[in-house]
Amino acid sequence: MKWWRLIILGIISLKLNMEVRRMERETNIYDYIQEVSKIDEKDRRAISKELSKYSKDELLFMLPIITNESNFNKFAIGDNGNSIGLGQISIYKGENNDKTSTMEMIILNNPQSGYNFNFLYELQKYKNGELDSCKLFDIKVQLKLISDYIKMIKLKIIKSTDNYIEPTLKNISYLYNAGINSNIDNINIWLSNYNYYDNVTYYYMILTKNFL
DSSP: OOHHHHHHHHHHHHHHHHHHHHHHHHHHHHHHHHHHOOOOHHHHHHHHHHHTTSOHHHHHHHHHHHHHHHTTOTTOEEGGGTEETTTTEEOOOTTTTOSOOHHHHHHHHOGGGOOOSOHHHHHHHHHTTOTTTOGGGOHHHHHHHHHHHHHHHHHHHHTSSSSOOOOOHHHHHHHHHHOTTSOGGGHHHHHHHOOHHHHHHHHHHHHHHHTO
16 A cells, blocks of 8 residues: 555544544533533534534533533623623623723634624624624634633733742632632632632532543
């Protein structure tokens, strides 16, 4: 057999193995969502399929946080209408509407992710109640926002001091909930005042014990 045929067969085999692993992840994610959430079958399938494109390392942070934030309801709205979607990412632009929201910050800092829509236009559609056609409620967009935000948080943790600090479920949960610009030194105050991390840990245990 010629060498180029071996290379082609190797590439095909690699792609097949990757697809098999992706399908296994999709099944496990579907089963996890079914365990913790009561969303309908259509959304469960769509969210599971999109999440299966992310690595296991990413999913170990994304899934518990999403469960705690929205319980996989893509139309979830909190903070008096200022936090939306699967990750409950803030769209609040300040009292005078002149600040950069968390969602805008994520989009602006991650041009490689290809957020090919006008944020202010989509924000107005949300305010008009046009949720079904609003890109901010698209599952693929919402998951991309969550993933990019967690990556930004990890980088913030690593750069927070001269000494290396490893991003963990605890400090990632803290900055995700309190805000990326929060002082990492205040994490213990946050832990004593809120049960956010306890909830995320609970879902993390379910996820790692039975599904991933």
